[in-house]
Amino acid sequence: MRVEINTRYWIPRLAYNAGKHLAVIMSLLRKTLLYETLVQNGGKMVPFAGWLMPIQFDGTSVLESVRHTRRHASLFDVSHMLQCRFSPNSLESLMPVDTKTMRVGAAQYTAILNEQGGIIDDAILTKRESNYTLVSNASRVNAVLALLSDNVSVCENALFALQGTVRLLCGLLSEHQATSLLFMNSLESAEFTITRCGYTGEDGFEISVKPEAAPSMAELLLKDARVKLAGLAARDILRLEAGLCLYGHDVDETVTPIEAGLQWIISKSRKDYPGFDRLSMQMRMGVTKKRLGFTSPEGPLPREGAVITELENGSVVGKITSGTFSPHTNSNISMGYVNADSVEGLKSLANSTSLAVQIRGKQYPISALFKAIPTAALRVPRVTSLPTLLLRQPIRIGLRVKETLSGRELTVGRMEMERGGVRARVWSTTGGEISEREMWGGKWRIADAK
CATH class of the missing domain: 2.40.30.110 (Aminomethyltransferase beta-barrel domains)
Structure with a gap:
């Protein structure tokens, strides 16, 4: 039996119905506080974790955007991520972090674990005067909030990531404040909170802004000609070049921090976090x-x-x-x-x-x-903090580095560093132990680099 289909009728009808369904789906997606600004600047919006987010911007290819971030600076709207505040009551029952050693204003990359040591979500935890803030993935909002205590409050602030070589926050901070703010530390004001961190492998800041100030803040940041908007596609390349995990792809609830190469996030003084028995066995015996x-x-x-x-x-x-x-x-x-x-x-x-x-x-x-940072050793040396600079080099011991302001040169001797925080010690073969403030606050480069 031969069946003939009237394609002139059915193809346009199917396309029309598909368009209607897509329009309904798009209308259900959330928009960030910067949505109108992103669209006006040529943002190509796509569904992402329940939000409409820019994949890239008109007039700039994805690779051009990546190169611009490495050479200058890019501004990413990451307001889709969960921002919340909560009391420390149940904190240590969820994460392998030692909050007693954290200073007020210090931030730390961590993971929320299940009973088998699998990663429910990865997040940035920051200690405040009376509580903690947590920034975690948009795709895991329900899972994270279900685990936190009842007194958690979700923050509706906008969240921007300024990533690249631009050190001065376009009038938000003085030069002294911007350069003295150490990696994985934050400053808090009435309108915004700034943390020196990022997801690109570059120096940079993440800025949480009150809703009413978000558009003007973005406009102020974009006034600097070196700063351009960038989208999800560029951010994915940048994070992969830096060897950083994407939740749901590189880590999930079936993967432990040890298997993911993230053992440095686990506190050595804690024994009561979820999955302790399995993780301690993996650390002793291997994976x-x-x-x-x-x-x-x-x-x-x-x-x-x-x-x-x-x-x-x-x-x-x-x-x-x-x-x-x-x-x-x-x-x-x-x-x-x-x-x-x-x-x-x-x-x-x-x-x-x-x-x-x-x-x-x-x-x-x-x-x-064996270390899951595929291109770190191939990166062009930059002027940055000494620990960040050294972590990017294939040869660490015997490396000659120079502090750009004072002109001081040294040869790196024995090193002890913790990548997830500010704790680091570097012994110079020429000048004794380097202080933490010198390492993180100074601007260093490879001595023979132009």
Whole structure:
């Protein structure tokens, strides 16, 4: 039996109905306080975690936006993220953080854990005078709020991320305030809160602004010709170049901080956080699944879900969780998890030069780095804090660095650093121990870099 379909009738009708459904869906999505400004500036809005967010902006390609952030500065609207305040009553029952050692104004990257040590969400926790603030992912709002105590209050502020080389906050802070505000620390005023942190691998600030002041604040920040608006696509490339995780892709409730390479967020003085037994065992005995960074010298871009294999025999050993093209290495980069039957087997795989990624039935060689920061060693040296500068270098001991204001040079000796906070010690072979304020407050560069 032959059935003929009147395509001249049905295709336009189906397209019309699809358009109606899309319009309904779009009308249900939330808009940030900066939505009108973003649209007026050419923002291409797309659905993201229940919000309408800019994927990129007219007149600027995604790669141009990435390069601009690295060379100058970009402003990201991240108001879709959950911002809340809560009392410390139930805090330590959720996160492996030692709040007793945190100073008022200090911020810390942390994770909310389930009973198996899996990551319910990752977040930035900041200690205030009488309570705490938490900034976490928009996609996990319901899960996070359900776990916090009843006296939690959701903050409706706008949230901007100013990322790049611009140190002065366009009149918001004095030069002294901007340069003396240490990494992962914050300043709070009546209208806004500024934290020195970010999600791009660059120096920068995240600024939480009262709703009524949000448009004028954005306008003030954009007055600087070096600052341009940027969208989600550029932000994803920037965070992947820096080896930073995206929740729901690189980490989730089935992955522990140890497996994700985030063991530095776990307090050594705590034993009562969720999943303590499993995590302490993993720290002692090792893991058989590990997040790694990869570079791909040839072949198509590895996307999420692509299978990682051994090049020689094709055995499946893992999968890709994030992938993109890196304009700063001019190659494809990605991250993912490799699995093995034993800890030693995992280490052997992680250091192997014979891994491949399977794309459309073909194998393409990839290079793995045991530390999941695929391009950190390839970044151009910048003027920044000494710990941030050193964390980006492939060779740390014996490196000559220079403080740009005083002209002081030193050779780096033994180092002890904690990437998630401000605790760091650096011994110079030429000048003794460097103070924390010198390290984080000074502007350092590689001594022989132009």
